[in-house]
Amino acid sequence: MMDENLSIGFIGAGMMASALIKGVIKAGKAKPASITASDAYQPSLDRQAAEGVHTTLSNREVVSRSRVVFLAVKPDVVASVLDEIKDDVDPDRHLIVSIAAGISLESMEGRLNSGARVVRVMPNTPCLVSESAAAFALGTHATAEDRALVQELMGSVGYACEVKESQLDAVTGLSGSGPAYVYLLIEALADGGVRMGLPRQVALQLAAQTVKGAATMVMTTGQHPGQLKDAVTSPGGTTIAGIEALEKAGFRGAAMGAVVAATQRSQELKALSATPDKSSK
Ligand SMILES: NC(=O)c1ccc[n+]([C@@H]2O[C@H](COP(=O)([O-])OP(=O)(O)OC[C@H]3O[C@@H](n4cnc5c(N)ncnc54)[C@H](OP(=O)(O)O)[C@@H]3O)[C@@H](O)[C@H]2O)c1
Incomplete structure (x- = not known):
């Protein structure tokens, strides 16, 4: 069982983050006061603040206040967010959970300092009504406890199961x-x-x-x-x-x-987005 005082952070407080925050609070997995959310858009923060969530414009503050940090920004922003928080992420303390579609574990681990614990989740929009179908894949350094934690958090907003990362395109095409x-x-x-x-x-x-x-x-x-x-x-x-x-x-x-068709399109989009990312490293 999770500690209900577990500190959970959300970088990006948009549609998916709001659904997850609502779900984990409703399921009693975390108290609003132990959740921190950041966003570039003030009205999104105001919505979370009204629920008792601690809000900030600083992504680094989210990391400093949290043990589990959800990356809930659009995929094209993930690289810059990781660059920004990289030196605040402590492998002994933090678990980074990305819900960004199409961003590989390898690319995220490559942008963080070595040993970072990362998990990649593919949820779907019924998350908004706590009926998500989600699958997740563990990064190189994620532990059995991390697996159980993600299973419990994502399970609080629907069904969740672990898959190999290579199967996440098929998950995208199906659920x-x-x-x-x-x-x-x-x-x-x-x-x-x-x-x-x-x-x-x-x-x-x-x-x-x-x-x-x-x-x-x-x-x-x-x-x-x-x-x-x-x-x-x-x-x-x-x-x-x-x-x-x-x-x-x-x-x-x-x-x-x-x-x-949707699985193949997900594979194509991944190949397209991987090309500029590799060349810029
Ligand atoms: N929606 C789905 O069905 C679905 C399913 C699976 C996975 N996902 C993934 O979930 C992620 C979030 O999707 P969403 O639909 O929740 O998107 P969203 O509603 O647009 O939320 C993302 C939020 O992040 C904010 N943001 C942008 N740059 C930021 C930065 N540097 N630091 C902090 N916050 C920043 C955005 O603010 P601005 O609007 O001001 O830019 C926006 O409020 C995406 O990566 C998507 O691939 C979504």
Whole structure:
């Protein structure tokens, strides 16, 4: 169990940081007073201050006041932030947790003094409603305790699991981009309902709740989705007619293809962003 007085810092107090701060406080993992947040944008700090979080314009102060430091700035700012805090990061005291998409552990460790403990996390936007699906990879010097800590902190805003860093592109293609695929599905189901005569608002609510309910069934029963599908598919019935329409349209292939395409795009973007970074070192 984590110490609720654990000091946690956030460099960047934007959308993702706010969601994480809200989640860890709500889950009782940290008290507002033991959290410090910095940001270049004063209204973001004002929002955190209103929650009782200590705020500052200084990223270095975040490091000096915290044991766990989340890097929650946009990826293009990570290098300059690391350069700024580098000499304040003490491998014995600090764990650096980056949520910046596409920034490798090697590049972050390379910018910090040797021995720095770094963990890279890929969360997704349902973090805003404490339903994140996140995966994380440990850096060279991160410890078993660091693993447990990140698991507990990210677990306080949803599901979290450890993967190899090389798998984070696939995580991006699946759960990082995945909410958008599901929004598309919900919209399309609702359109189908409207096409068949339901009022728009009713159709949308029924579609969204159906997706939420089906996901909850998969997660709570532990049954394979195929088993759950079979259980609601009676011979000659309505559901098998709907499934036939989906199969004819290549639904499974389309869903798999979305994950493959987004994973490949993540790999491409990583390759593009790695080129200038290496040449500037
Ligand atoms: N949103 C997602 O779905 C998602 C999913 C996975 C990972 N992520 C990652 O999460 C990170 C944060 O995303 P976000 O959506 O929360 O971004 P965001 O809302 O733009 O928050 C980033 C904040 O950092 C501030 N900032 C910029 N430069 C700074 C500096 N030098 N020192 C301190 N603060 C600084 C920004 O201020 P200004 O606005 O004034 O620049 C902004 O308020 C990104 O790296 C992203 O890749 C996001």
